[in-house]
Amino acid sequence: MRSVVAALAIFASTHAAAIEAGMPAPSLSMAPLEGGTPVTLAQLKGSVVYVDFWASWCVPCRLSMPALEDLYKRNKSRGFAVVGVNKDASVADARRFLAKVPVSFALVQDGADAAARGFDVKAMPSGYLVDRKGIVRQVHRGFTAQTGAALEKEIDSLLKEPS
Amino acid sequence: MKFLALLALAAFATACAPVAPYQRAFLARDDMALDGNPGYMRAIEKTYSAKEAASGGAAVGGGGCGCN
Amino acid sequence: MAATKGESSALAQLAQAALALPILALPVKAGAAEVGEIGFTLLGYKERGLMKITEPVLWGRAQFLESWEVQASAAIDIISGASPRLVTNASGKPVQTLTGASVEDRRNTSDVKLTKHFGDFSLAGSMAYSDEQDYNSKAFGIEGRLDVNQRNTTLIAGFGSSKDHVGSTDDPTLDKPRDTKEYLVGVTQVLSPTALVSSTIAWARGEGYYNDPYKLTFTFFPTGGPLLVPDVRPDHRNTVAWLTRFRNHVPSLKGTLQADYRYYSDDWGIRAHTLEVIDERWSIRPALRYYTQGAADFYSPTVTRPPATVHSSDQRLSAFGGLSPSLRVILRVDDRLTVEGTLGYVQNAANFHLGGSGNEAFETLRAGYGLIGVTYAF
Numbered sequence: 001m002r003s004v005v006a007a008l009a010i011f012a013s014t015h016a017a018a019i020e021a022g023m024p025a026p027s028l029s030m031a032p033l034e035g036g037t038p039v040t041l042a043q044l045k046g047s048v049v050y051v052d053f054w055a056s057w058c059v060p061c062r063l064s065m066p067a068l069e070d071l072y073k074r075n076k077s078r079g080f081a082v083v084g085v086n087k088d089a090s091v092a093d094a095r096r097f098l099a100k101v102p103v104s105f106a107l108v109q110d111g112a113d114a115a116a117r118g119f120d121v122k123a124m125p126s127g128y129l130v131d132r133k134g135i136v137r138q139v140h141r142g143f144t145a146q147t148g149a150a151l152e153k154e155i156d157s158l159l160k161e162p163s
Numbered sequence: 164m165k166f167l168a169l170l171a172l173a174a175f176a177t178a179c180a181p182v183a184p185y186q187r188a189f190l191a192r193d194d195m196a197l198d199g200n201p202g203y204m205r206a207i208e209k210t211y212s213a214k215e216a217a218s219g220g221a222a223v224g225g226g227g228c229g230c231n
Numbered sequence: 232m233a234a235t236k237g238e239s240s241a242l243a244q245l246a247q248a249a250l251a252l253p254i255l256a257l258p259v260k261a262g263a264a265e266v267g268e269i270g271f272t273l274l275g276y277k278e279r280g281l282m283k284i285t286e287p288v289l290w291g292r293a294q295f296l297e298s299w300e301v302q303a304s305a306a307i308d309i310i311s312g313a314s315p316r317l318v319t320n321a322s323g324k325p326v327q328t329l330t331g332a333s334v335e336d337r338r339n340t341s342d343v344k345l346t347k348h349f350g351d352f353s354l355a356g357s358m359a360y361s362d363e364q365d366y367n368s369k370a371f372g373i374e375g376r377l378d379v380n381q382r383n384t385t386l387i388a389g390f391g392s393s394k395d396h397v398g399s400t401d402d403p404t405l406d407k408p409r410d411t412k413e414y415l416v417g418v419t420q421v422l423s424p425t426a427l428v429s430s431t432i433a434w435a436r437g438e439g440y441y442n443d444p445y446k447l448t449f450t451f452f453p454t455g456g457p458l459l460v461p462d463v464r465p466d467h468r469n470t471v472a473w474l475t476r477f478r479n480h481v482p483s484l485k486g487t488l489q490a491d492y493r494y495y496s497d498d499w500g501i502r503a504h505t506l507e508v509i510d511e512r513w514s515i516r517p518a519l520r521y522y523t524q525g526a527a528d529f530y531s532p533t534v535t536r537p538p539a540t541v542h543s544s545d546q547r548l549s550a551f552g553g554l555s556p557s558l559r560v561i562l563r564v565d566d567r568l569t570v571e572g573t574l575g576y577v578q579n580a581a582n583f584h585l586g587g588s589g590n591e592a593f594e595t596l597r598a599g600y601g602l603i604g605v606t607y608a609f
């Protein structure tokens with residue numbers, strides 16, 4: 001009986017907040033990967049933000065992380081930011097990956113799965129492109145060469161929009 | 164035998180709560196794999212099966228051997 | 232991402248390999264996500280007083296074009312030494328004896344498997360080839376996998392077909408075929424973020440030549456002369472093998488428990504159980520394997536007068552049990568290179584049989600093996 005209730009509860013929770021294009025990004029406070037004051041998406045309003053859920057055990061992330069680093073470096077002066085939400089079991093695993101694939105954008109941890117549940121992440125990696133007003137405009141599940149190309153165009157068009 | 168069948172059923176039954184795609188960190192470990200390193204598997208497989216009557220269960224399409 | 236490590240073992244392993252790919256300059260070239268690994272393994276196996284085998288294995292696997300995977304291996308078995316050929320009760324009790332000079336043989340094996348991913352579904356085709364002086368085998372297989380239930384459950388179905396030819400170094404005119412068809416279904420289920428279970432059942436239907444051309448039985452009777460009878464087995468064999476594998480990781484102990492159990496049954500009357508338990512802490516894996524089997528209906532270390540139409544005294548068809556402890560050490564040298572070593576001991580004996588009463592004519596087998604392996608990820 002308890003397992004049925006638990007299953008229903010999980011079903012309800014996982015289906016309550018599915019974030020898709022057109023919905024506002026959830027307001028979340030996330031701790032940086034290497035410690036420090038928490039980061040909130042509200043602080044980044046006015047910028048175009050790509051919230052990317054990644055992990056060292058996620059194979060397409062070997063493609064997505066360098067691609068995002070490249071997009072970040074080329075567009076940050078125009079008001080583009082990336083928040084990489086790490087889903088590794090330990091920070092040490094994340095560090096091992098970052099030693100091979102260094103990135104300069106913000107990295108946060110999500111040990112209690114609050115951010116992953118808030119966005120109702122359905123695949124790894126998952127990326128949510130948020131416009132200057134805080135509305136999710138694109139959701140990318142998985143990452144291929146096509147994703148990178150499409151993302152570049154989407155970021156470009158969102159950066160042209162006013163805050 | 165019956166115990167194992169029940170264990171299998173219980174295992175499947177308790178898995179009503181799916182593990183989310185972002186909770187796969189431990190499942191992706193090497194030691195959680197069903198099959199090991201292909202070289203190790205290939206080298207070890209005949210060590211036991213050449214001396215026993217039982218074989219198979221894991222995969223299809225592997226050739227036999229004239230193990231004498 | 233596949234449901235479990237089993238089917239994405241190539242992918243997950245690659246996640247830990249060094250990234251030598253250039254930083255992507257958009258638009259991305261095809262092939263930027265090509266990753267793989269190659270490895271070499273060397274096995275040395277030695278039985279007390281009997282056979283010695285050296286086996287080098289070369290293997291590789293790679294992902295390419297975003298949804299394809301290929302895996303291939305090639306191995307050579309270099310076999311020397313003796314194998315029991317004659318069971319005789321000249322001394323009063325049936326015993327295994329060696330006759331003739333020791334043998335030298337070389338077995339070449341190779342296989343390749345190609346997989347295409349279509350989202351939650353994947354299809355694989357494989358071919359395998361084995362060739363030695365007195366035997367060759369060609370096999371192919373296809374396998375489909377489907378991830379369902381948010382990729383917590385994977386359904387597997389497969390079919391395989393193998394065509395063998397049996398010969399004999401004692402009789403160059405012997406060339407007999409044997410065909411086997413195998414069917415497999417299975418389920419892999421994620422139980423929790425740290426545990427999963429997989430259960431597969433494989434049925435095989437074989438027809439053809441199953442006799443062992445080298446095995447003989449020499450039986451003396453209280454009255455009359457002795458009989459020398461060759462190995463004659465049924466011309467078909469139907470088998471079922473049910474394999475269940477359990478994996479559980481305990482983060483607080485930094486260890487993983489692996490337990491595999493296989494139930495085997497065939498229409499020769501053999502029932503067998505295999506249980507292997509492996510404990511991994513850090514990079515050291517002690518393992519213990521227990522095996523027990525019942526005898527085939529037509530097995531006997533002696534023949535009757537007149538002899539039965541189907542008969543074998545090959546002790547691999549008798550009732551016995553086996554215990555094998557092993558220790559495996561895996562060292563990650565750097566991001567790309569992994570080195571491993573394994574030491575194992577095997578003892579098969581009549582008194583290891585579950586329930587005690589193994590066949591008295593079973594000669595205890597004692598063997599040791601050592602294995603070293605190198606894997607390079609790119």
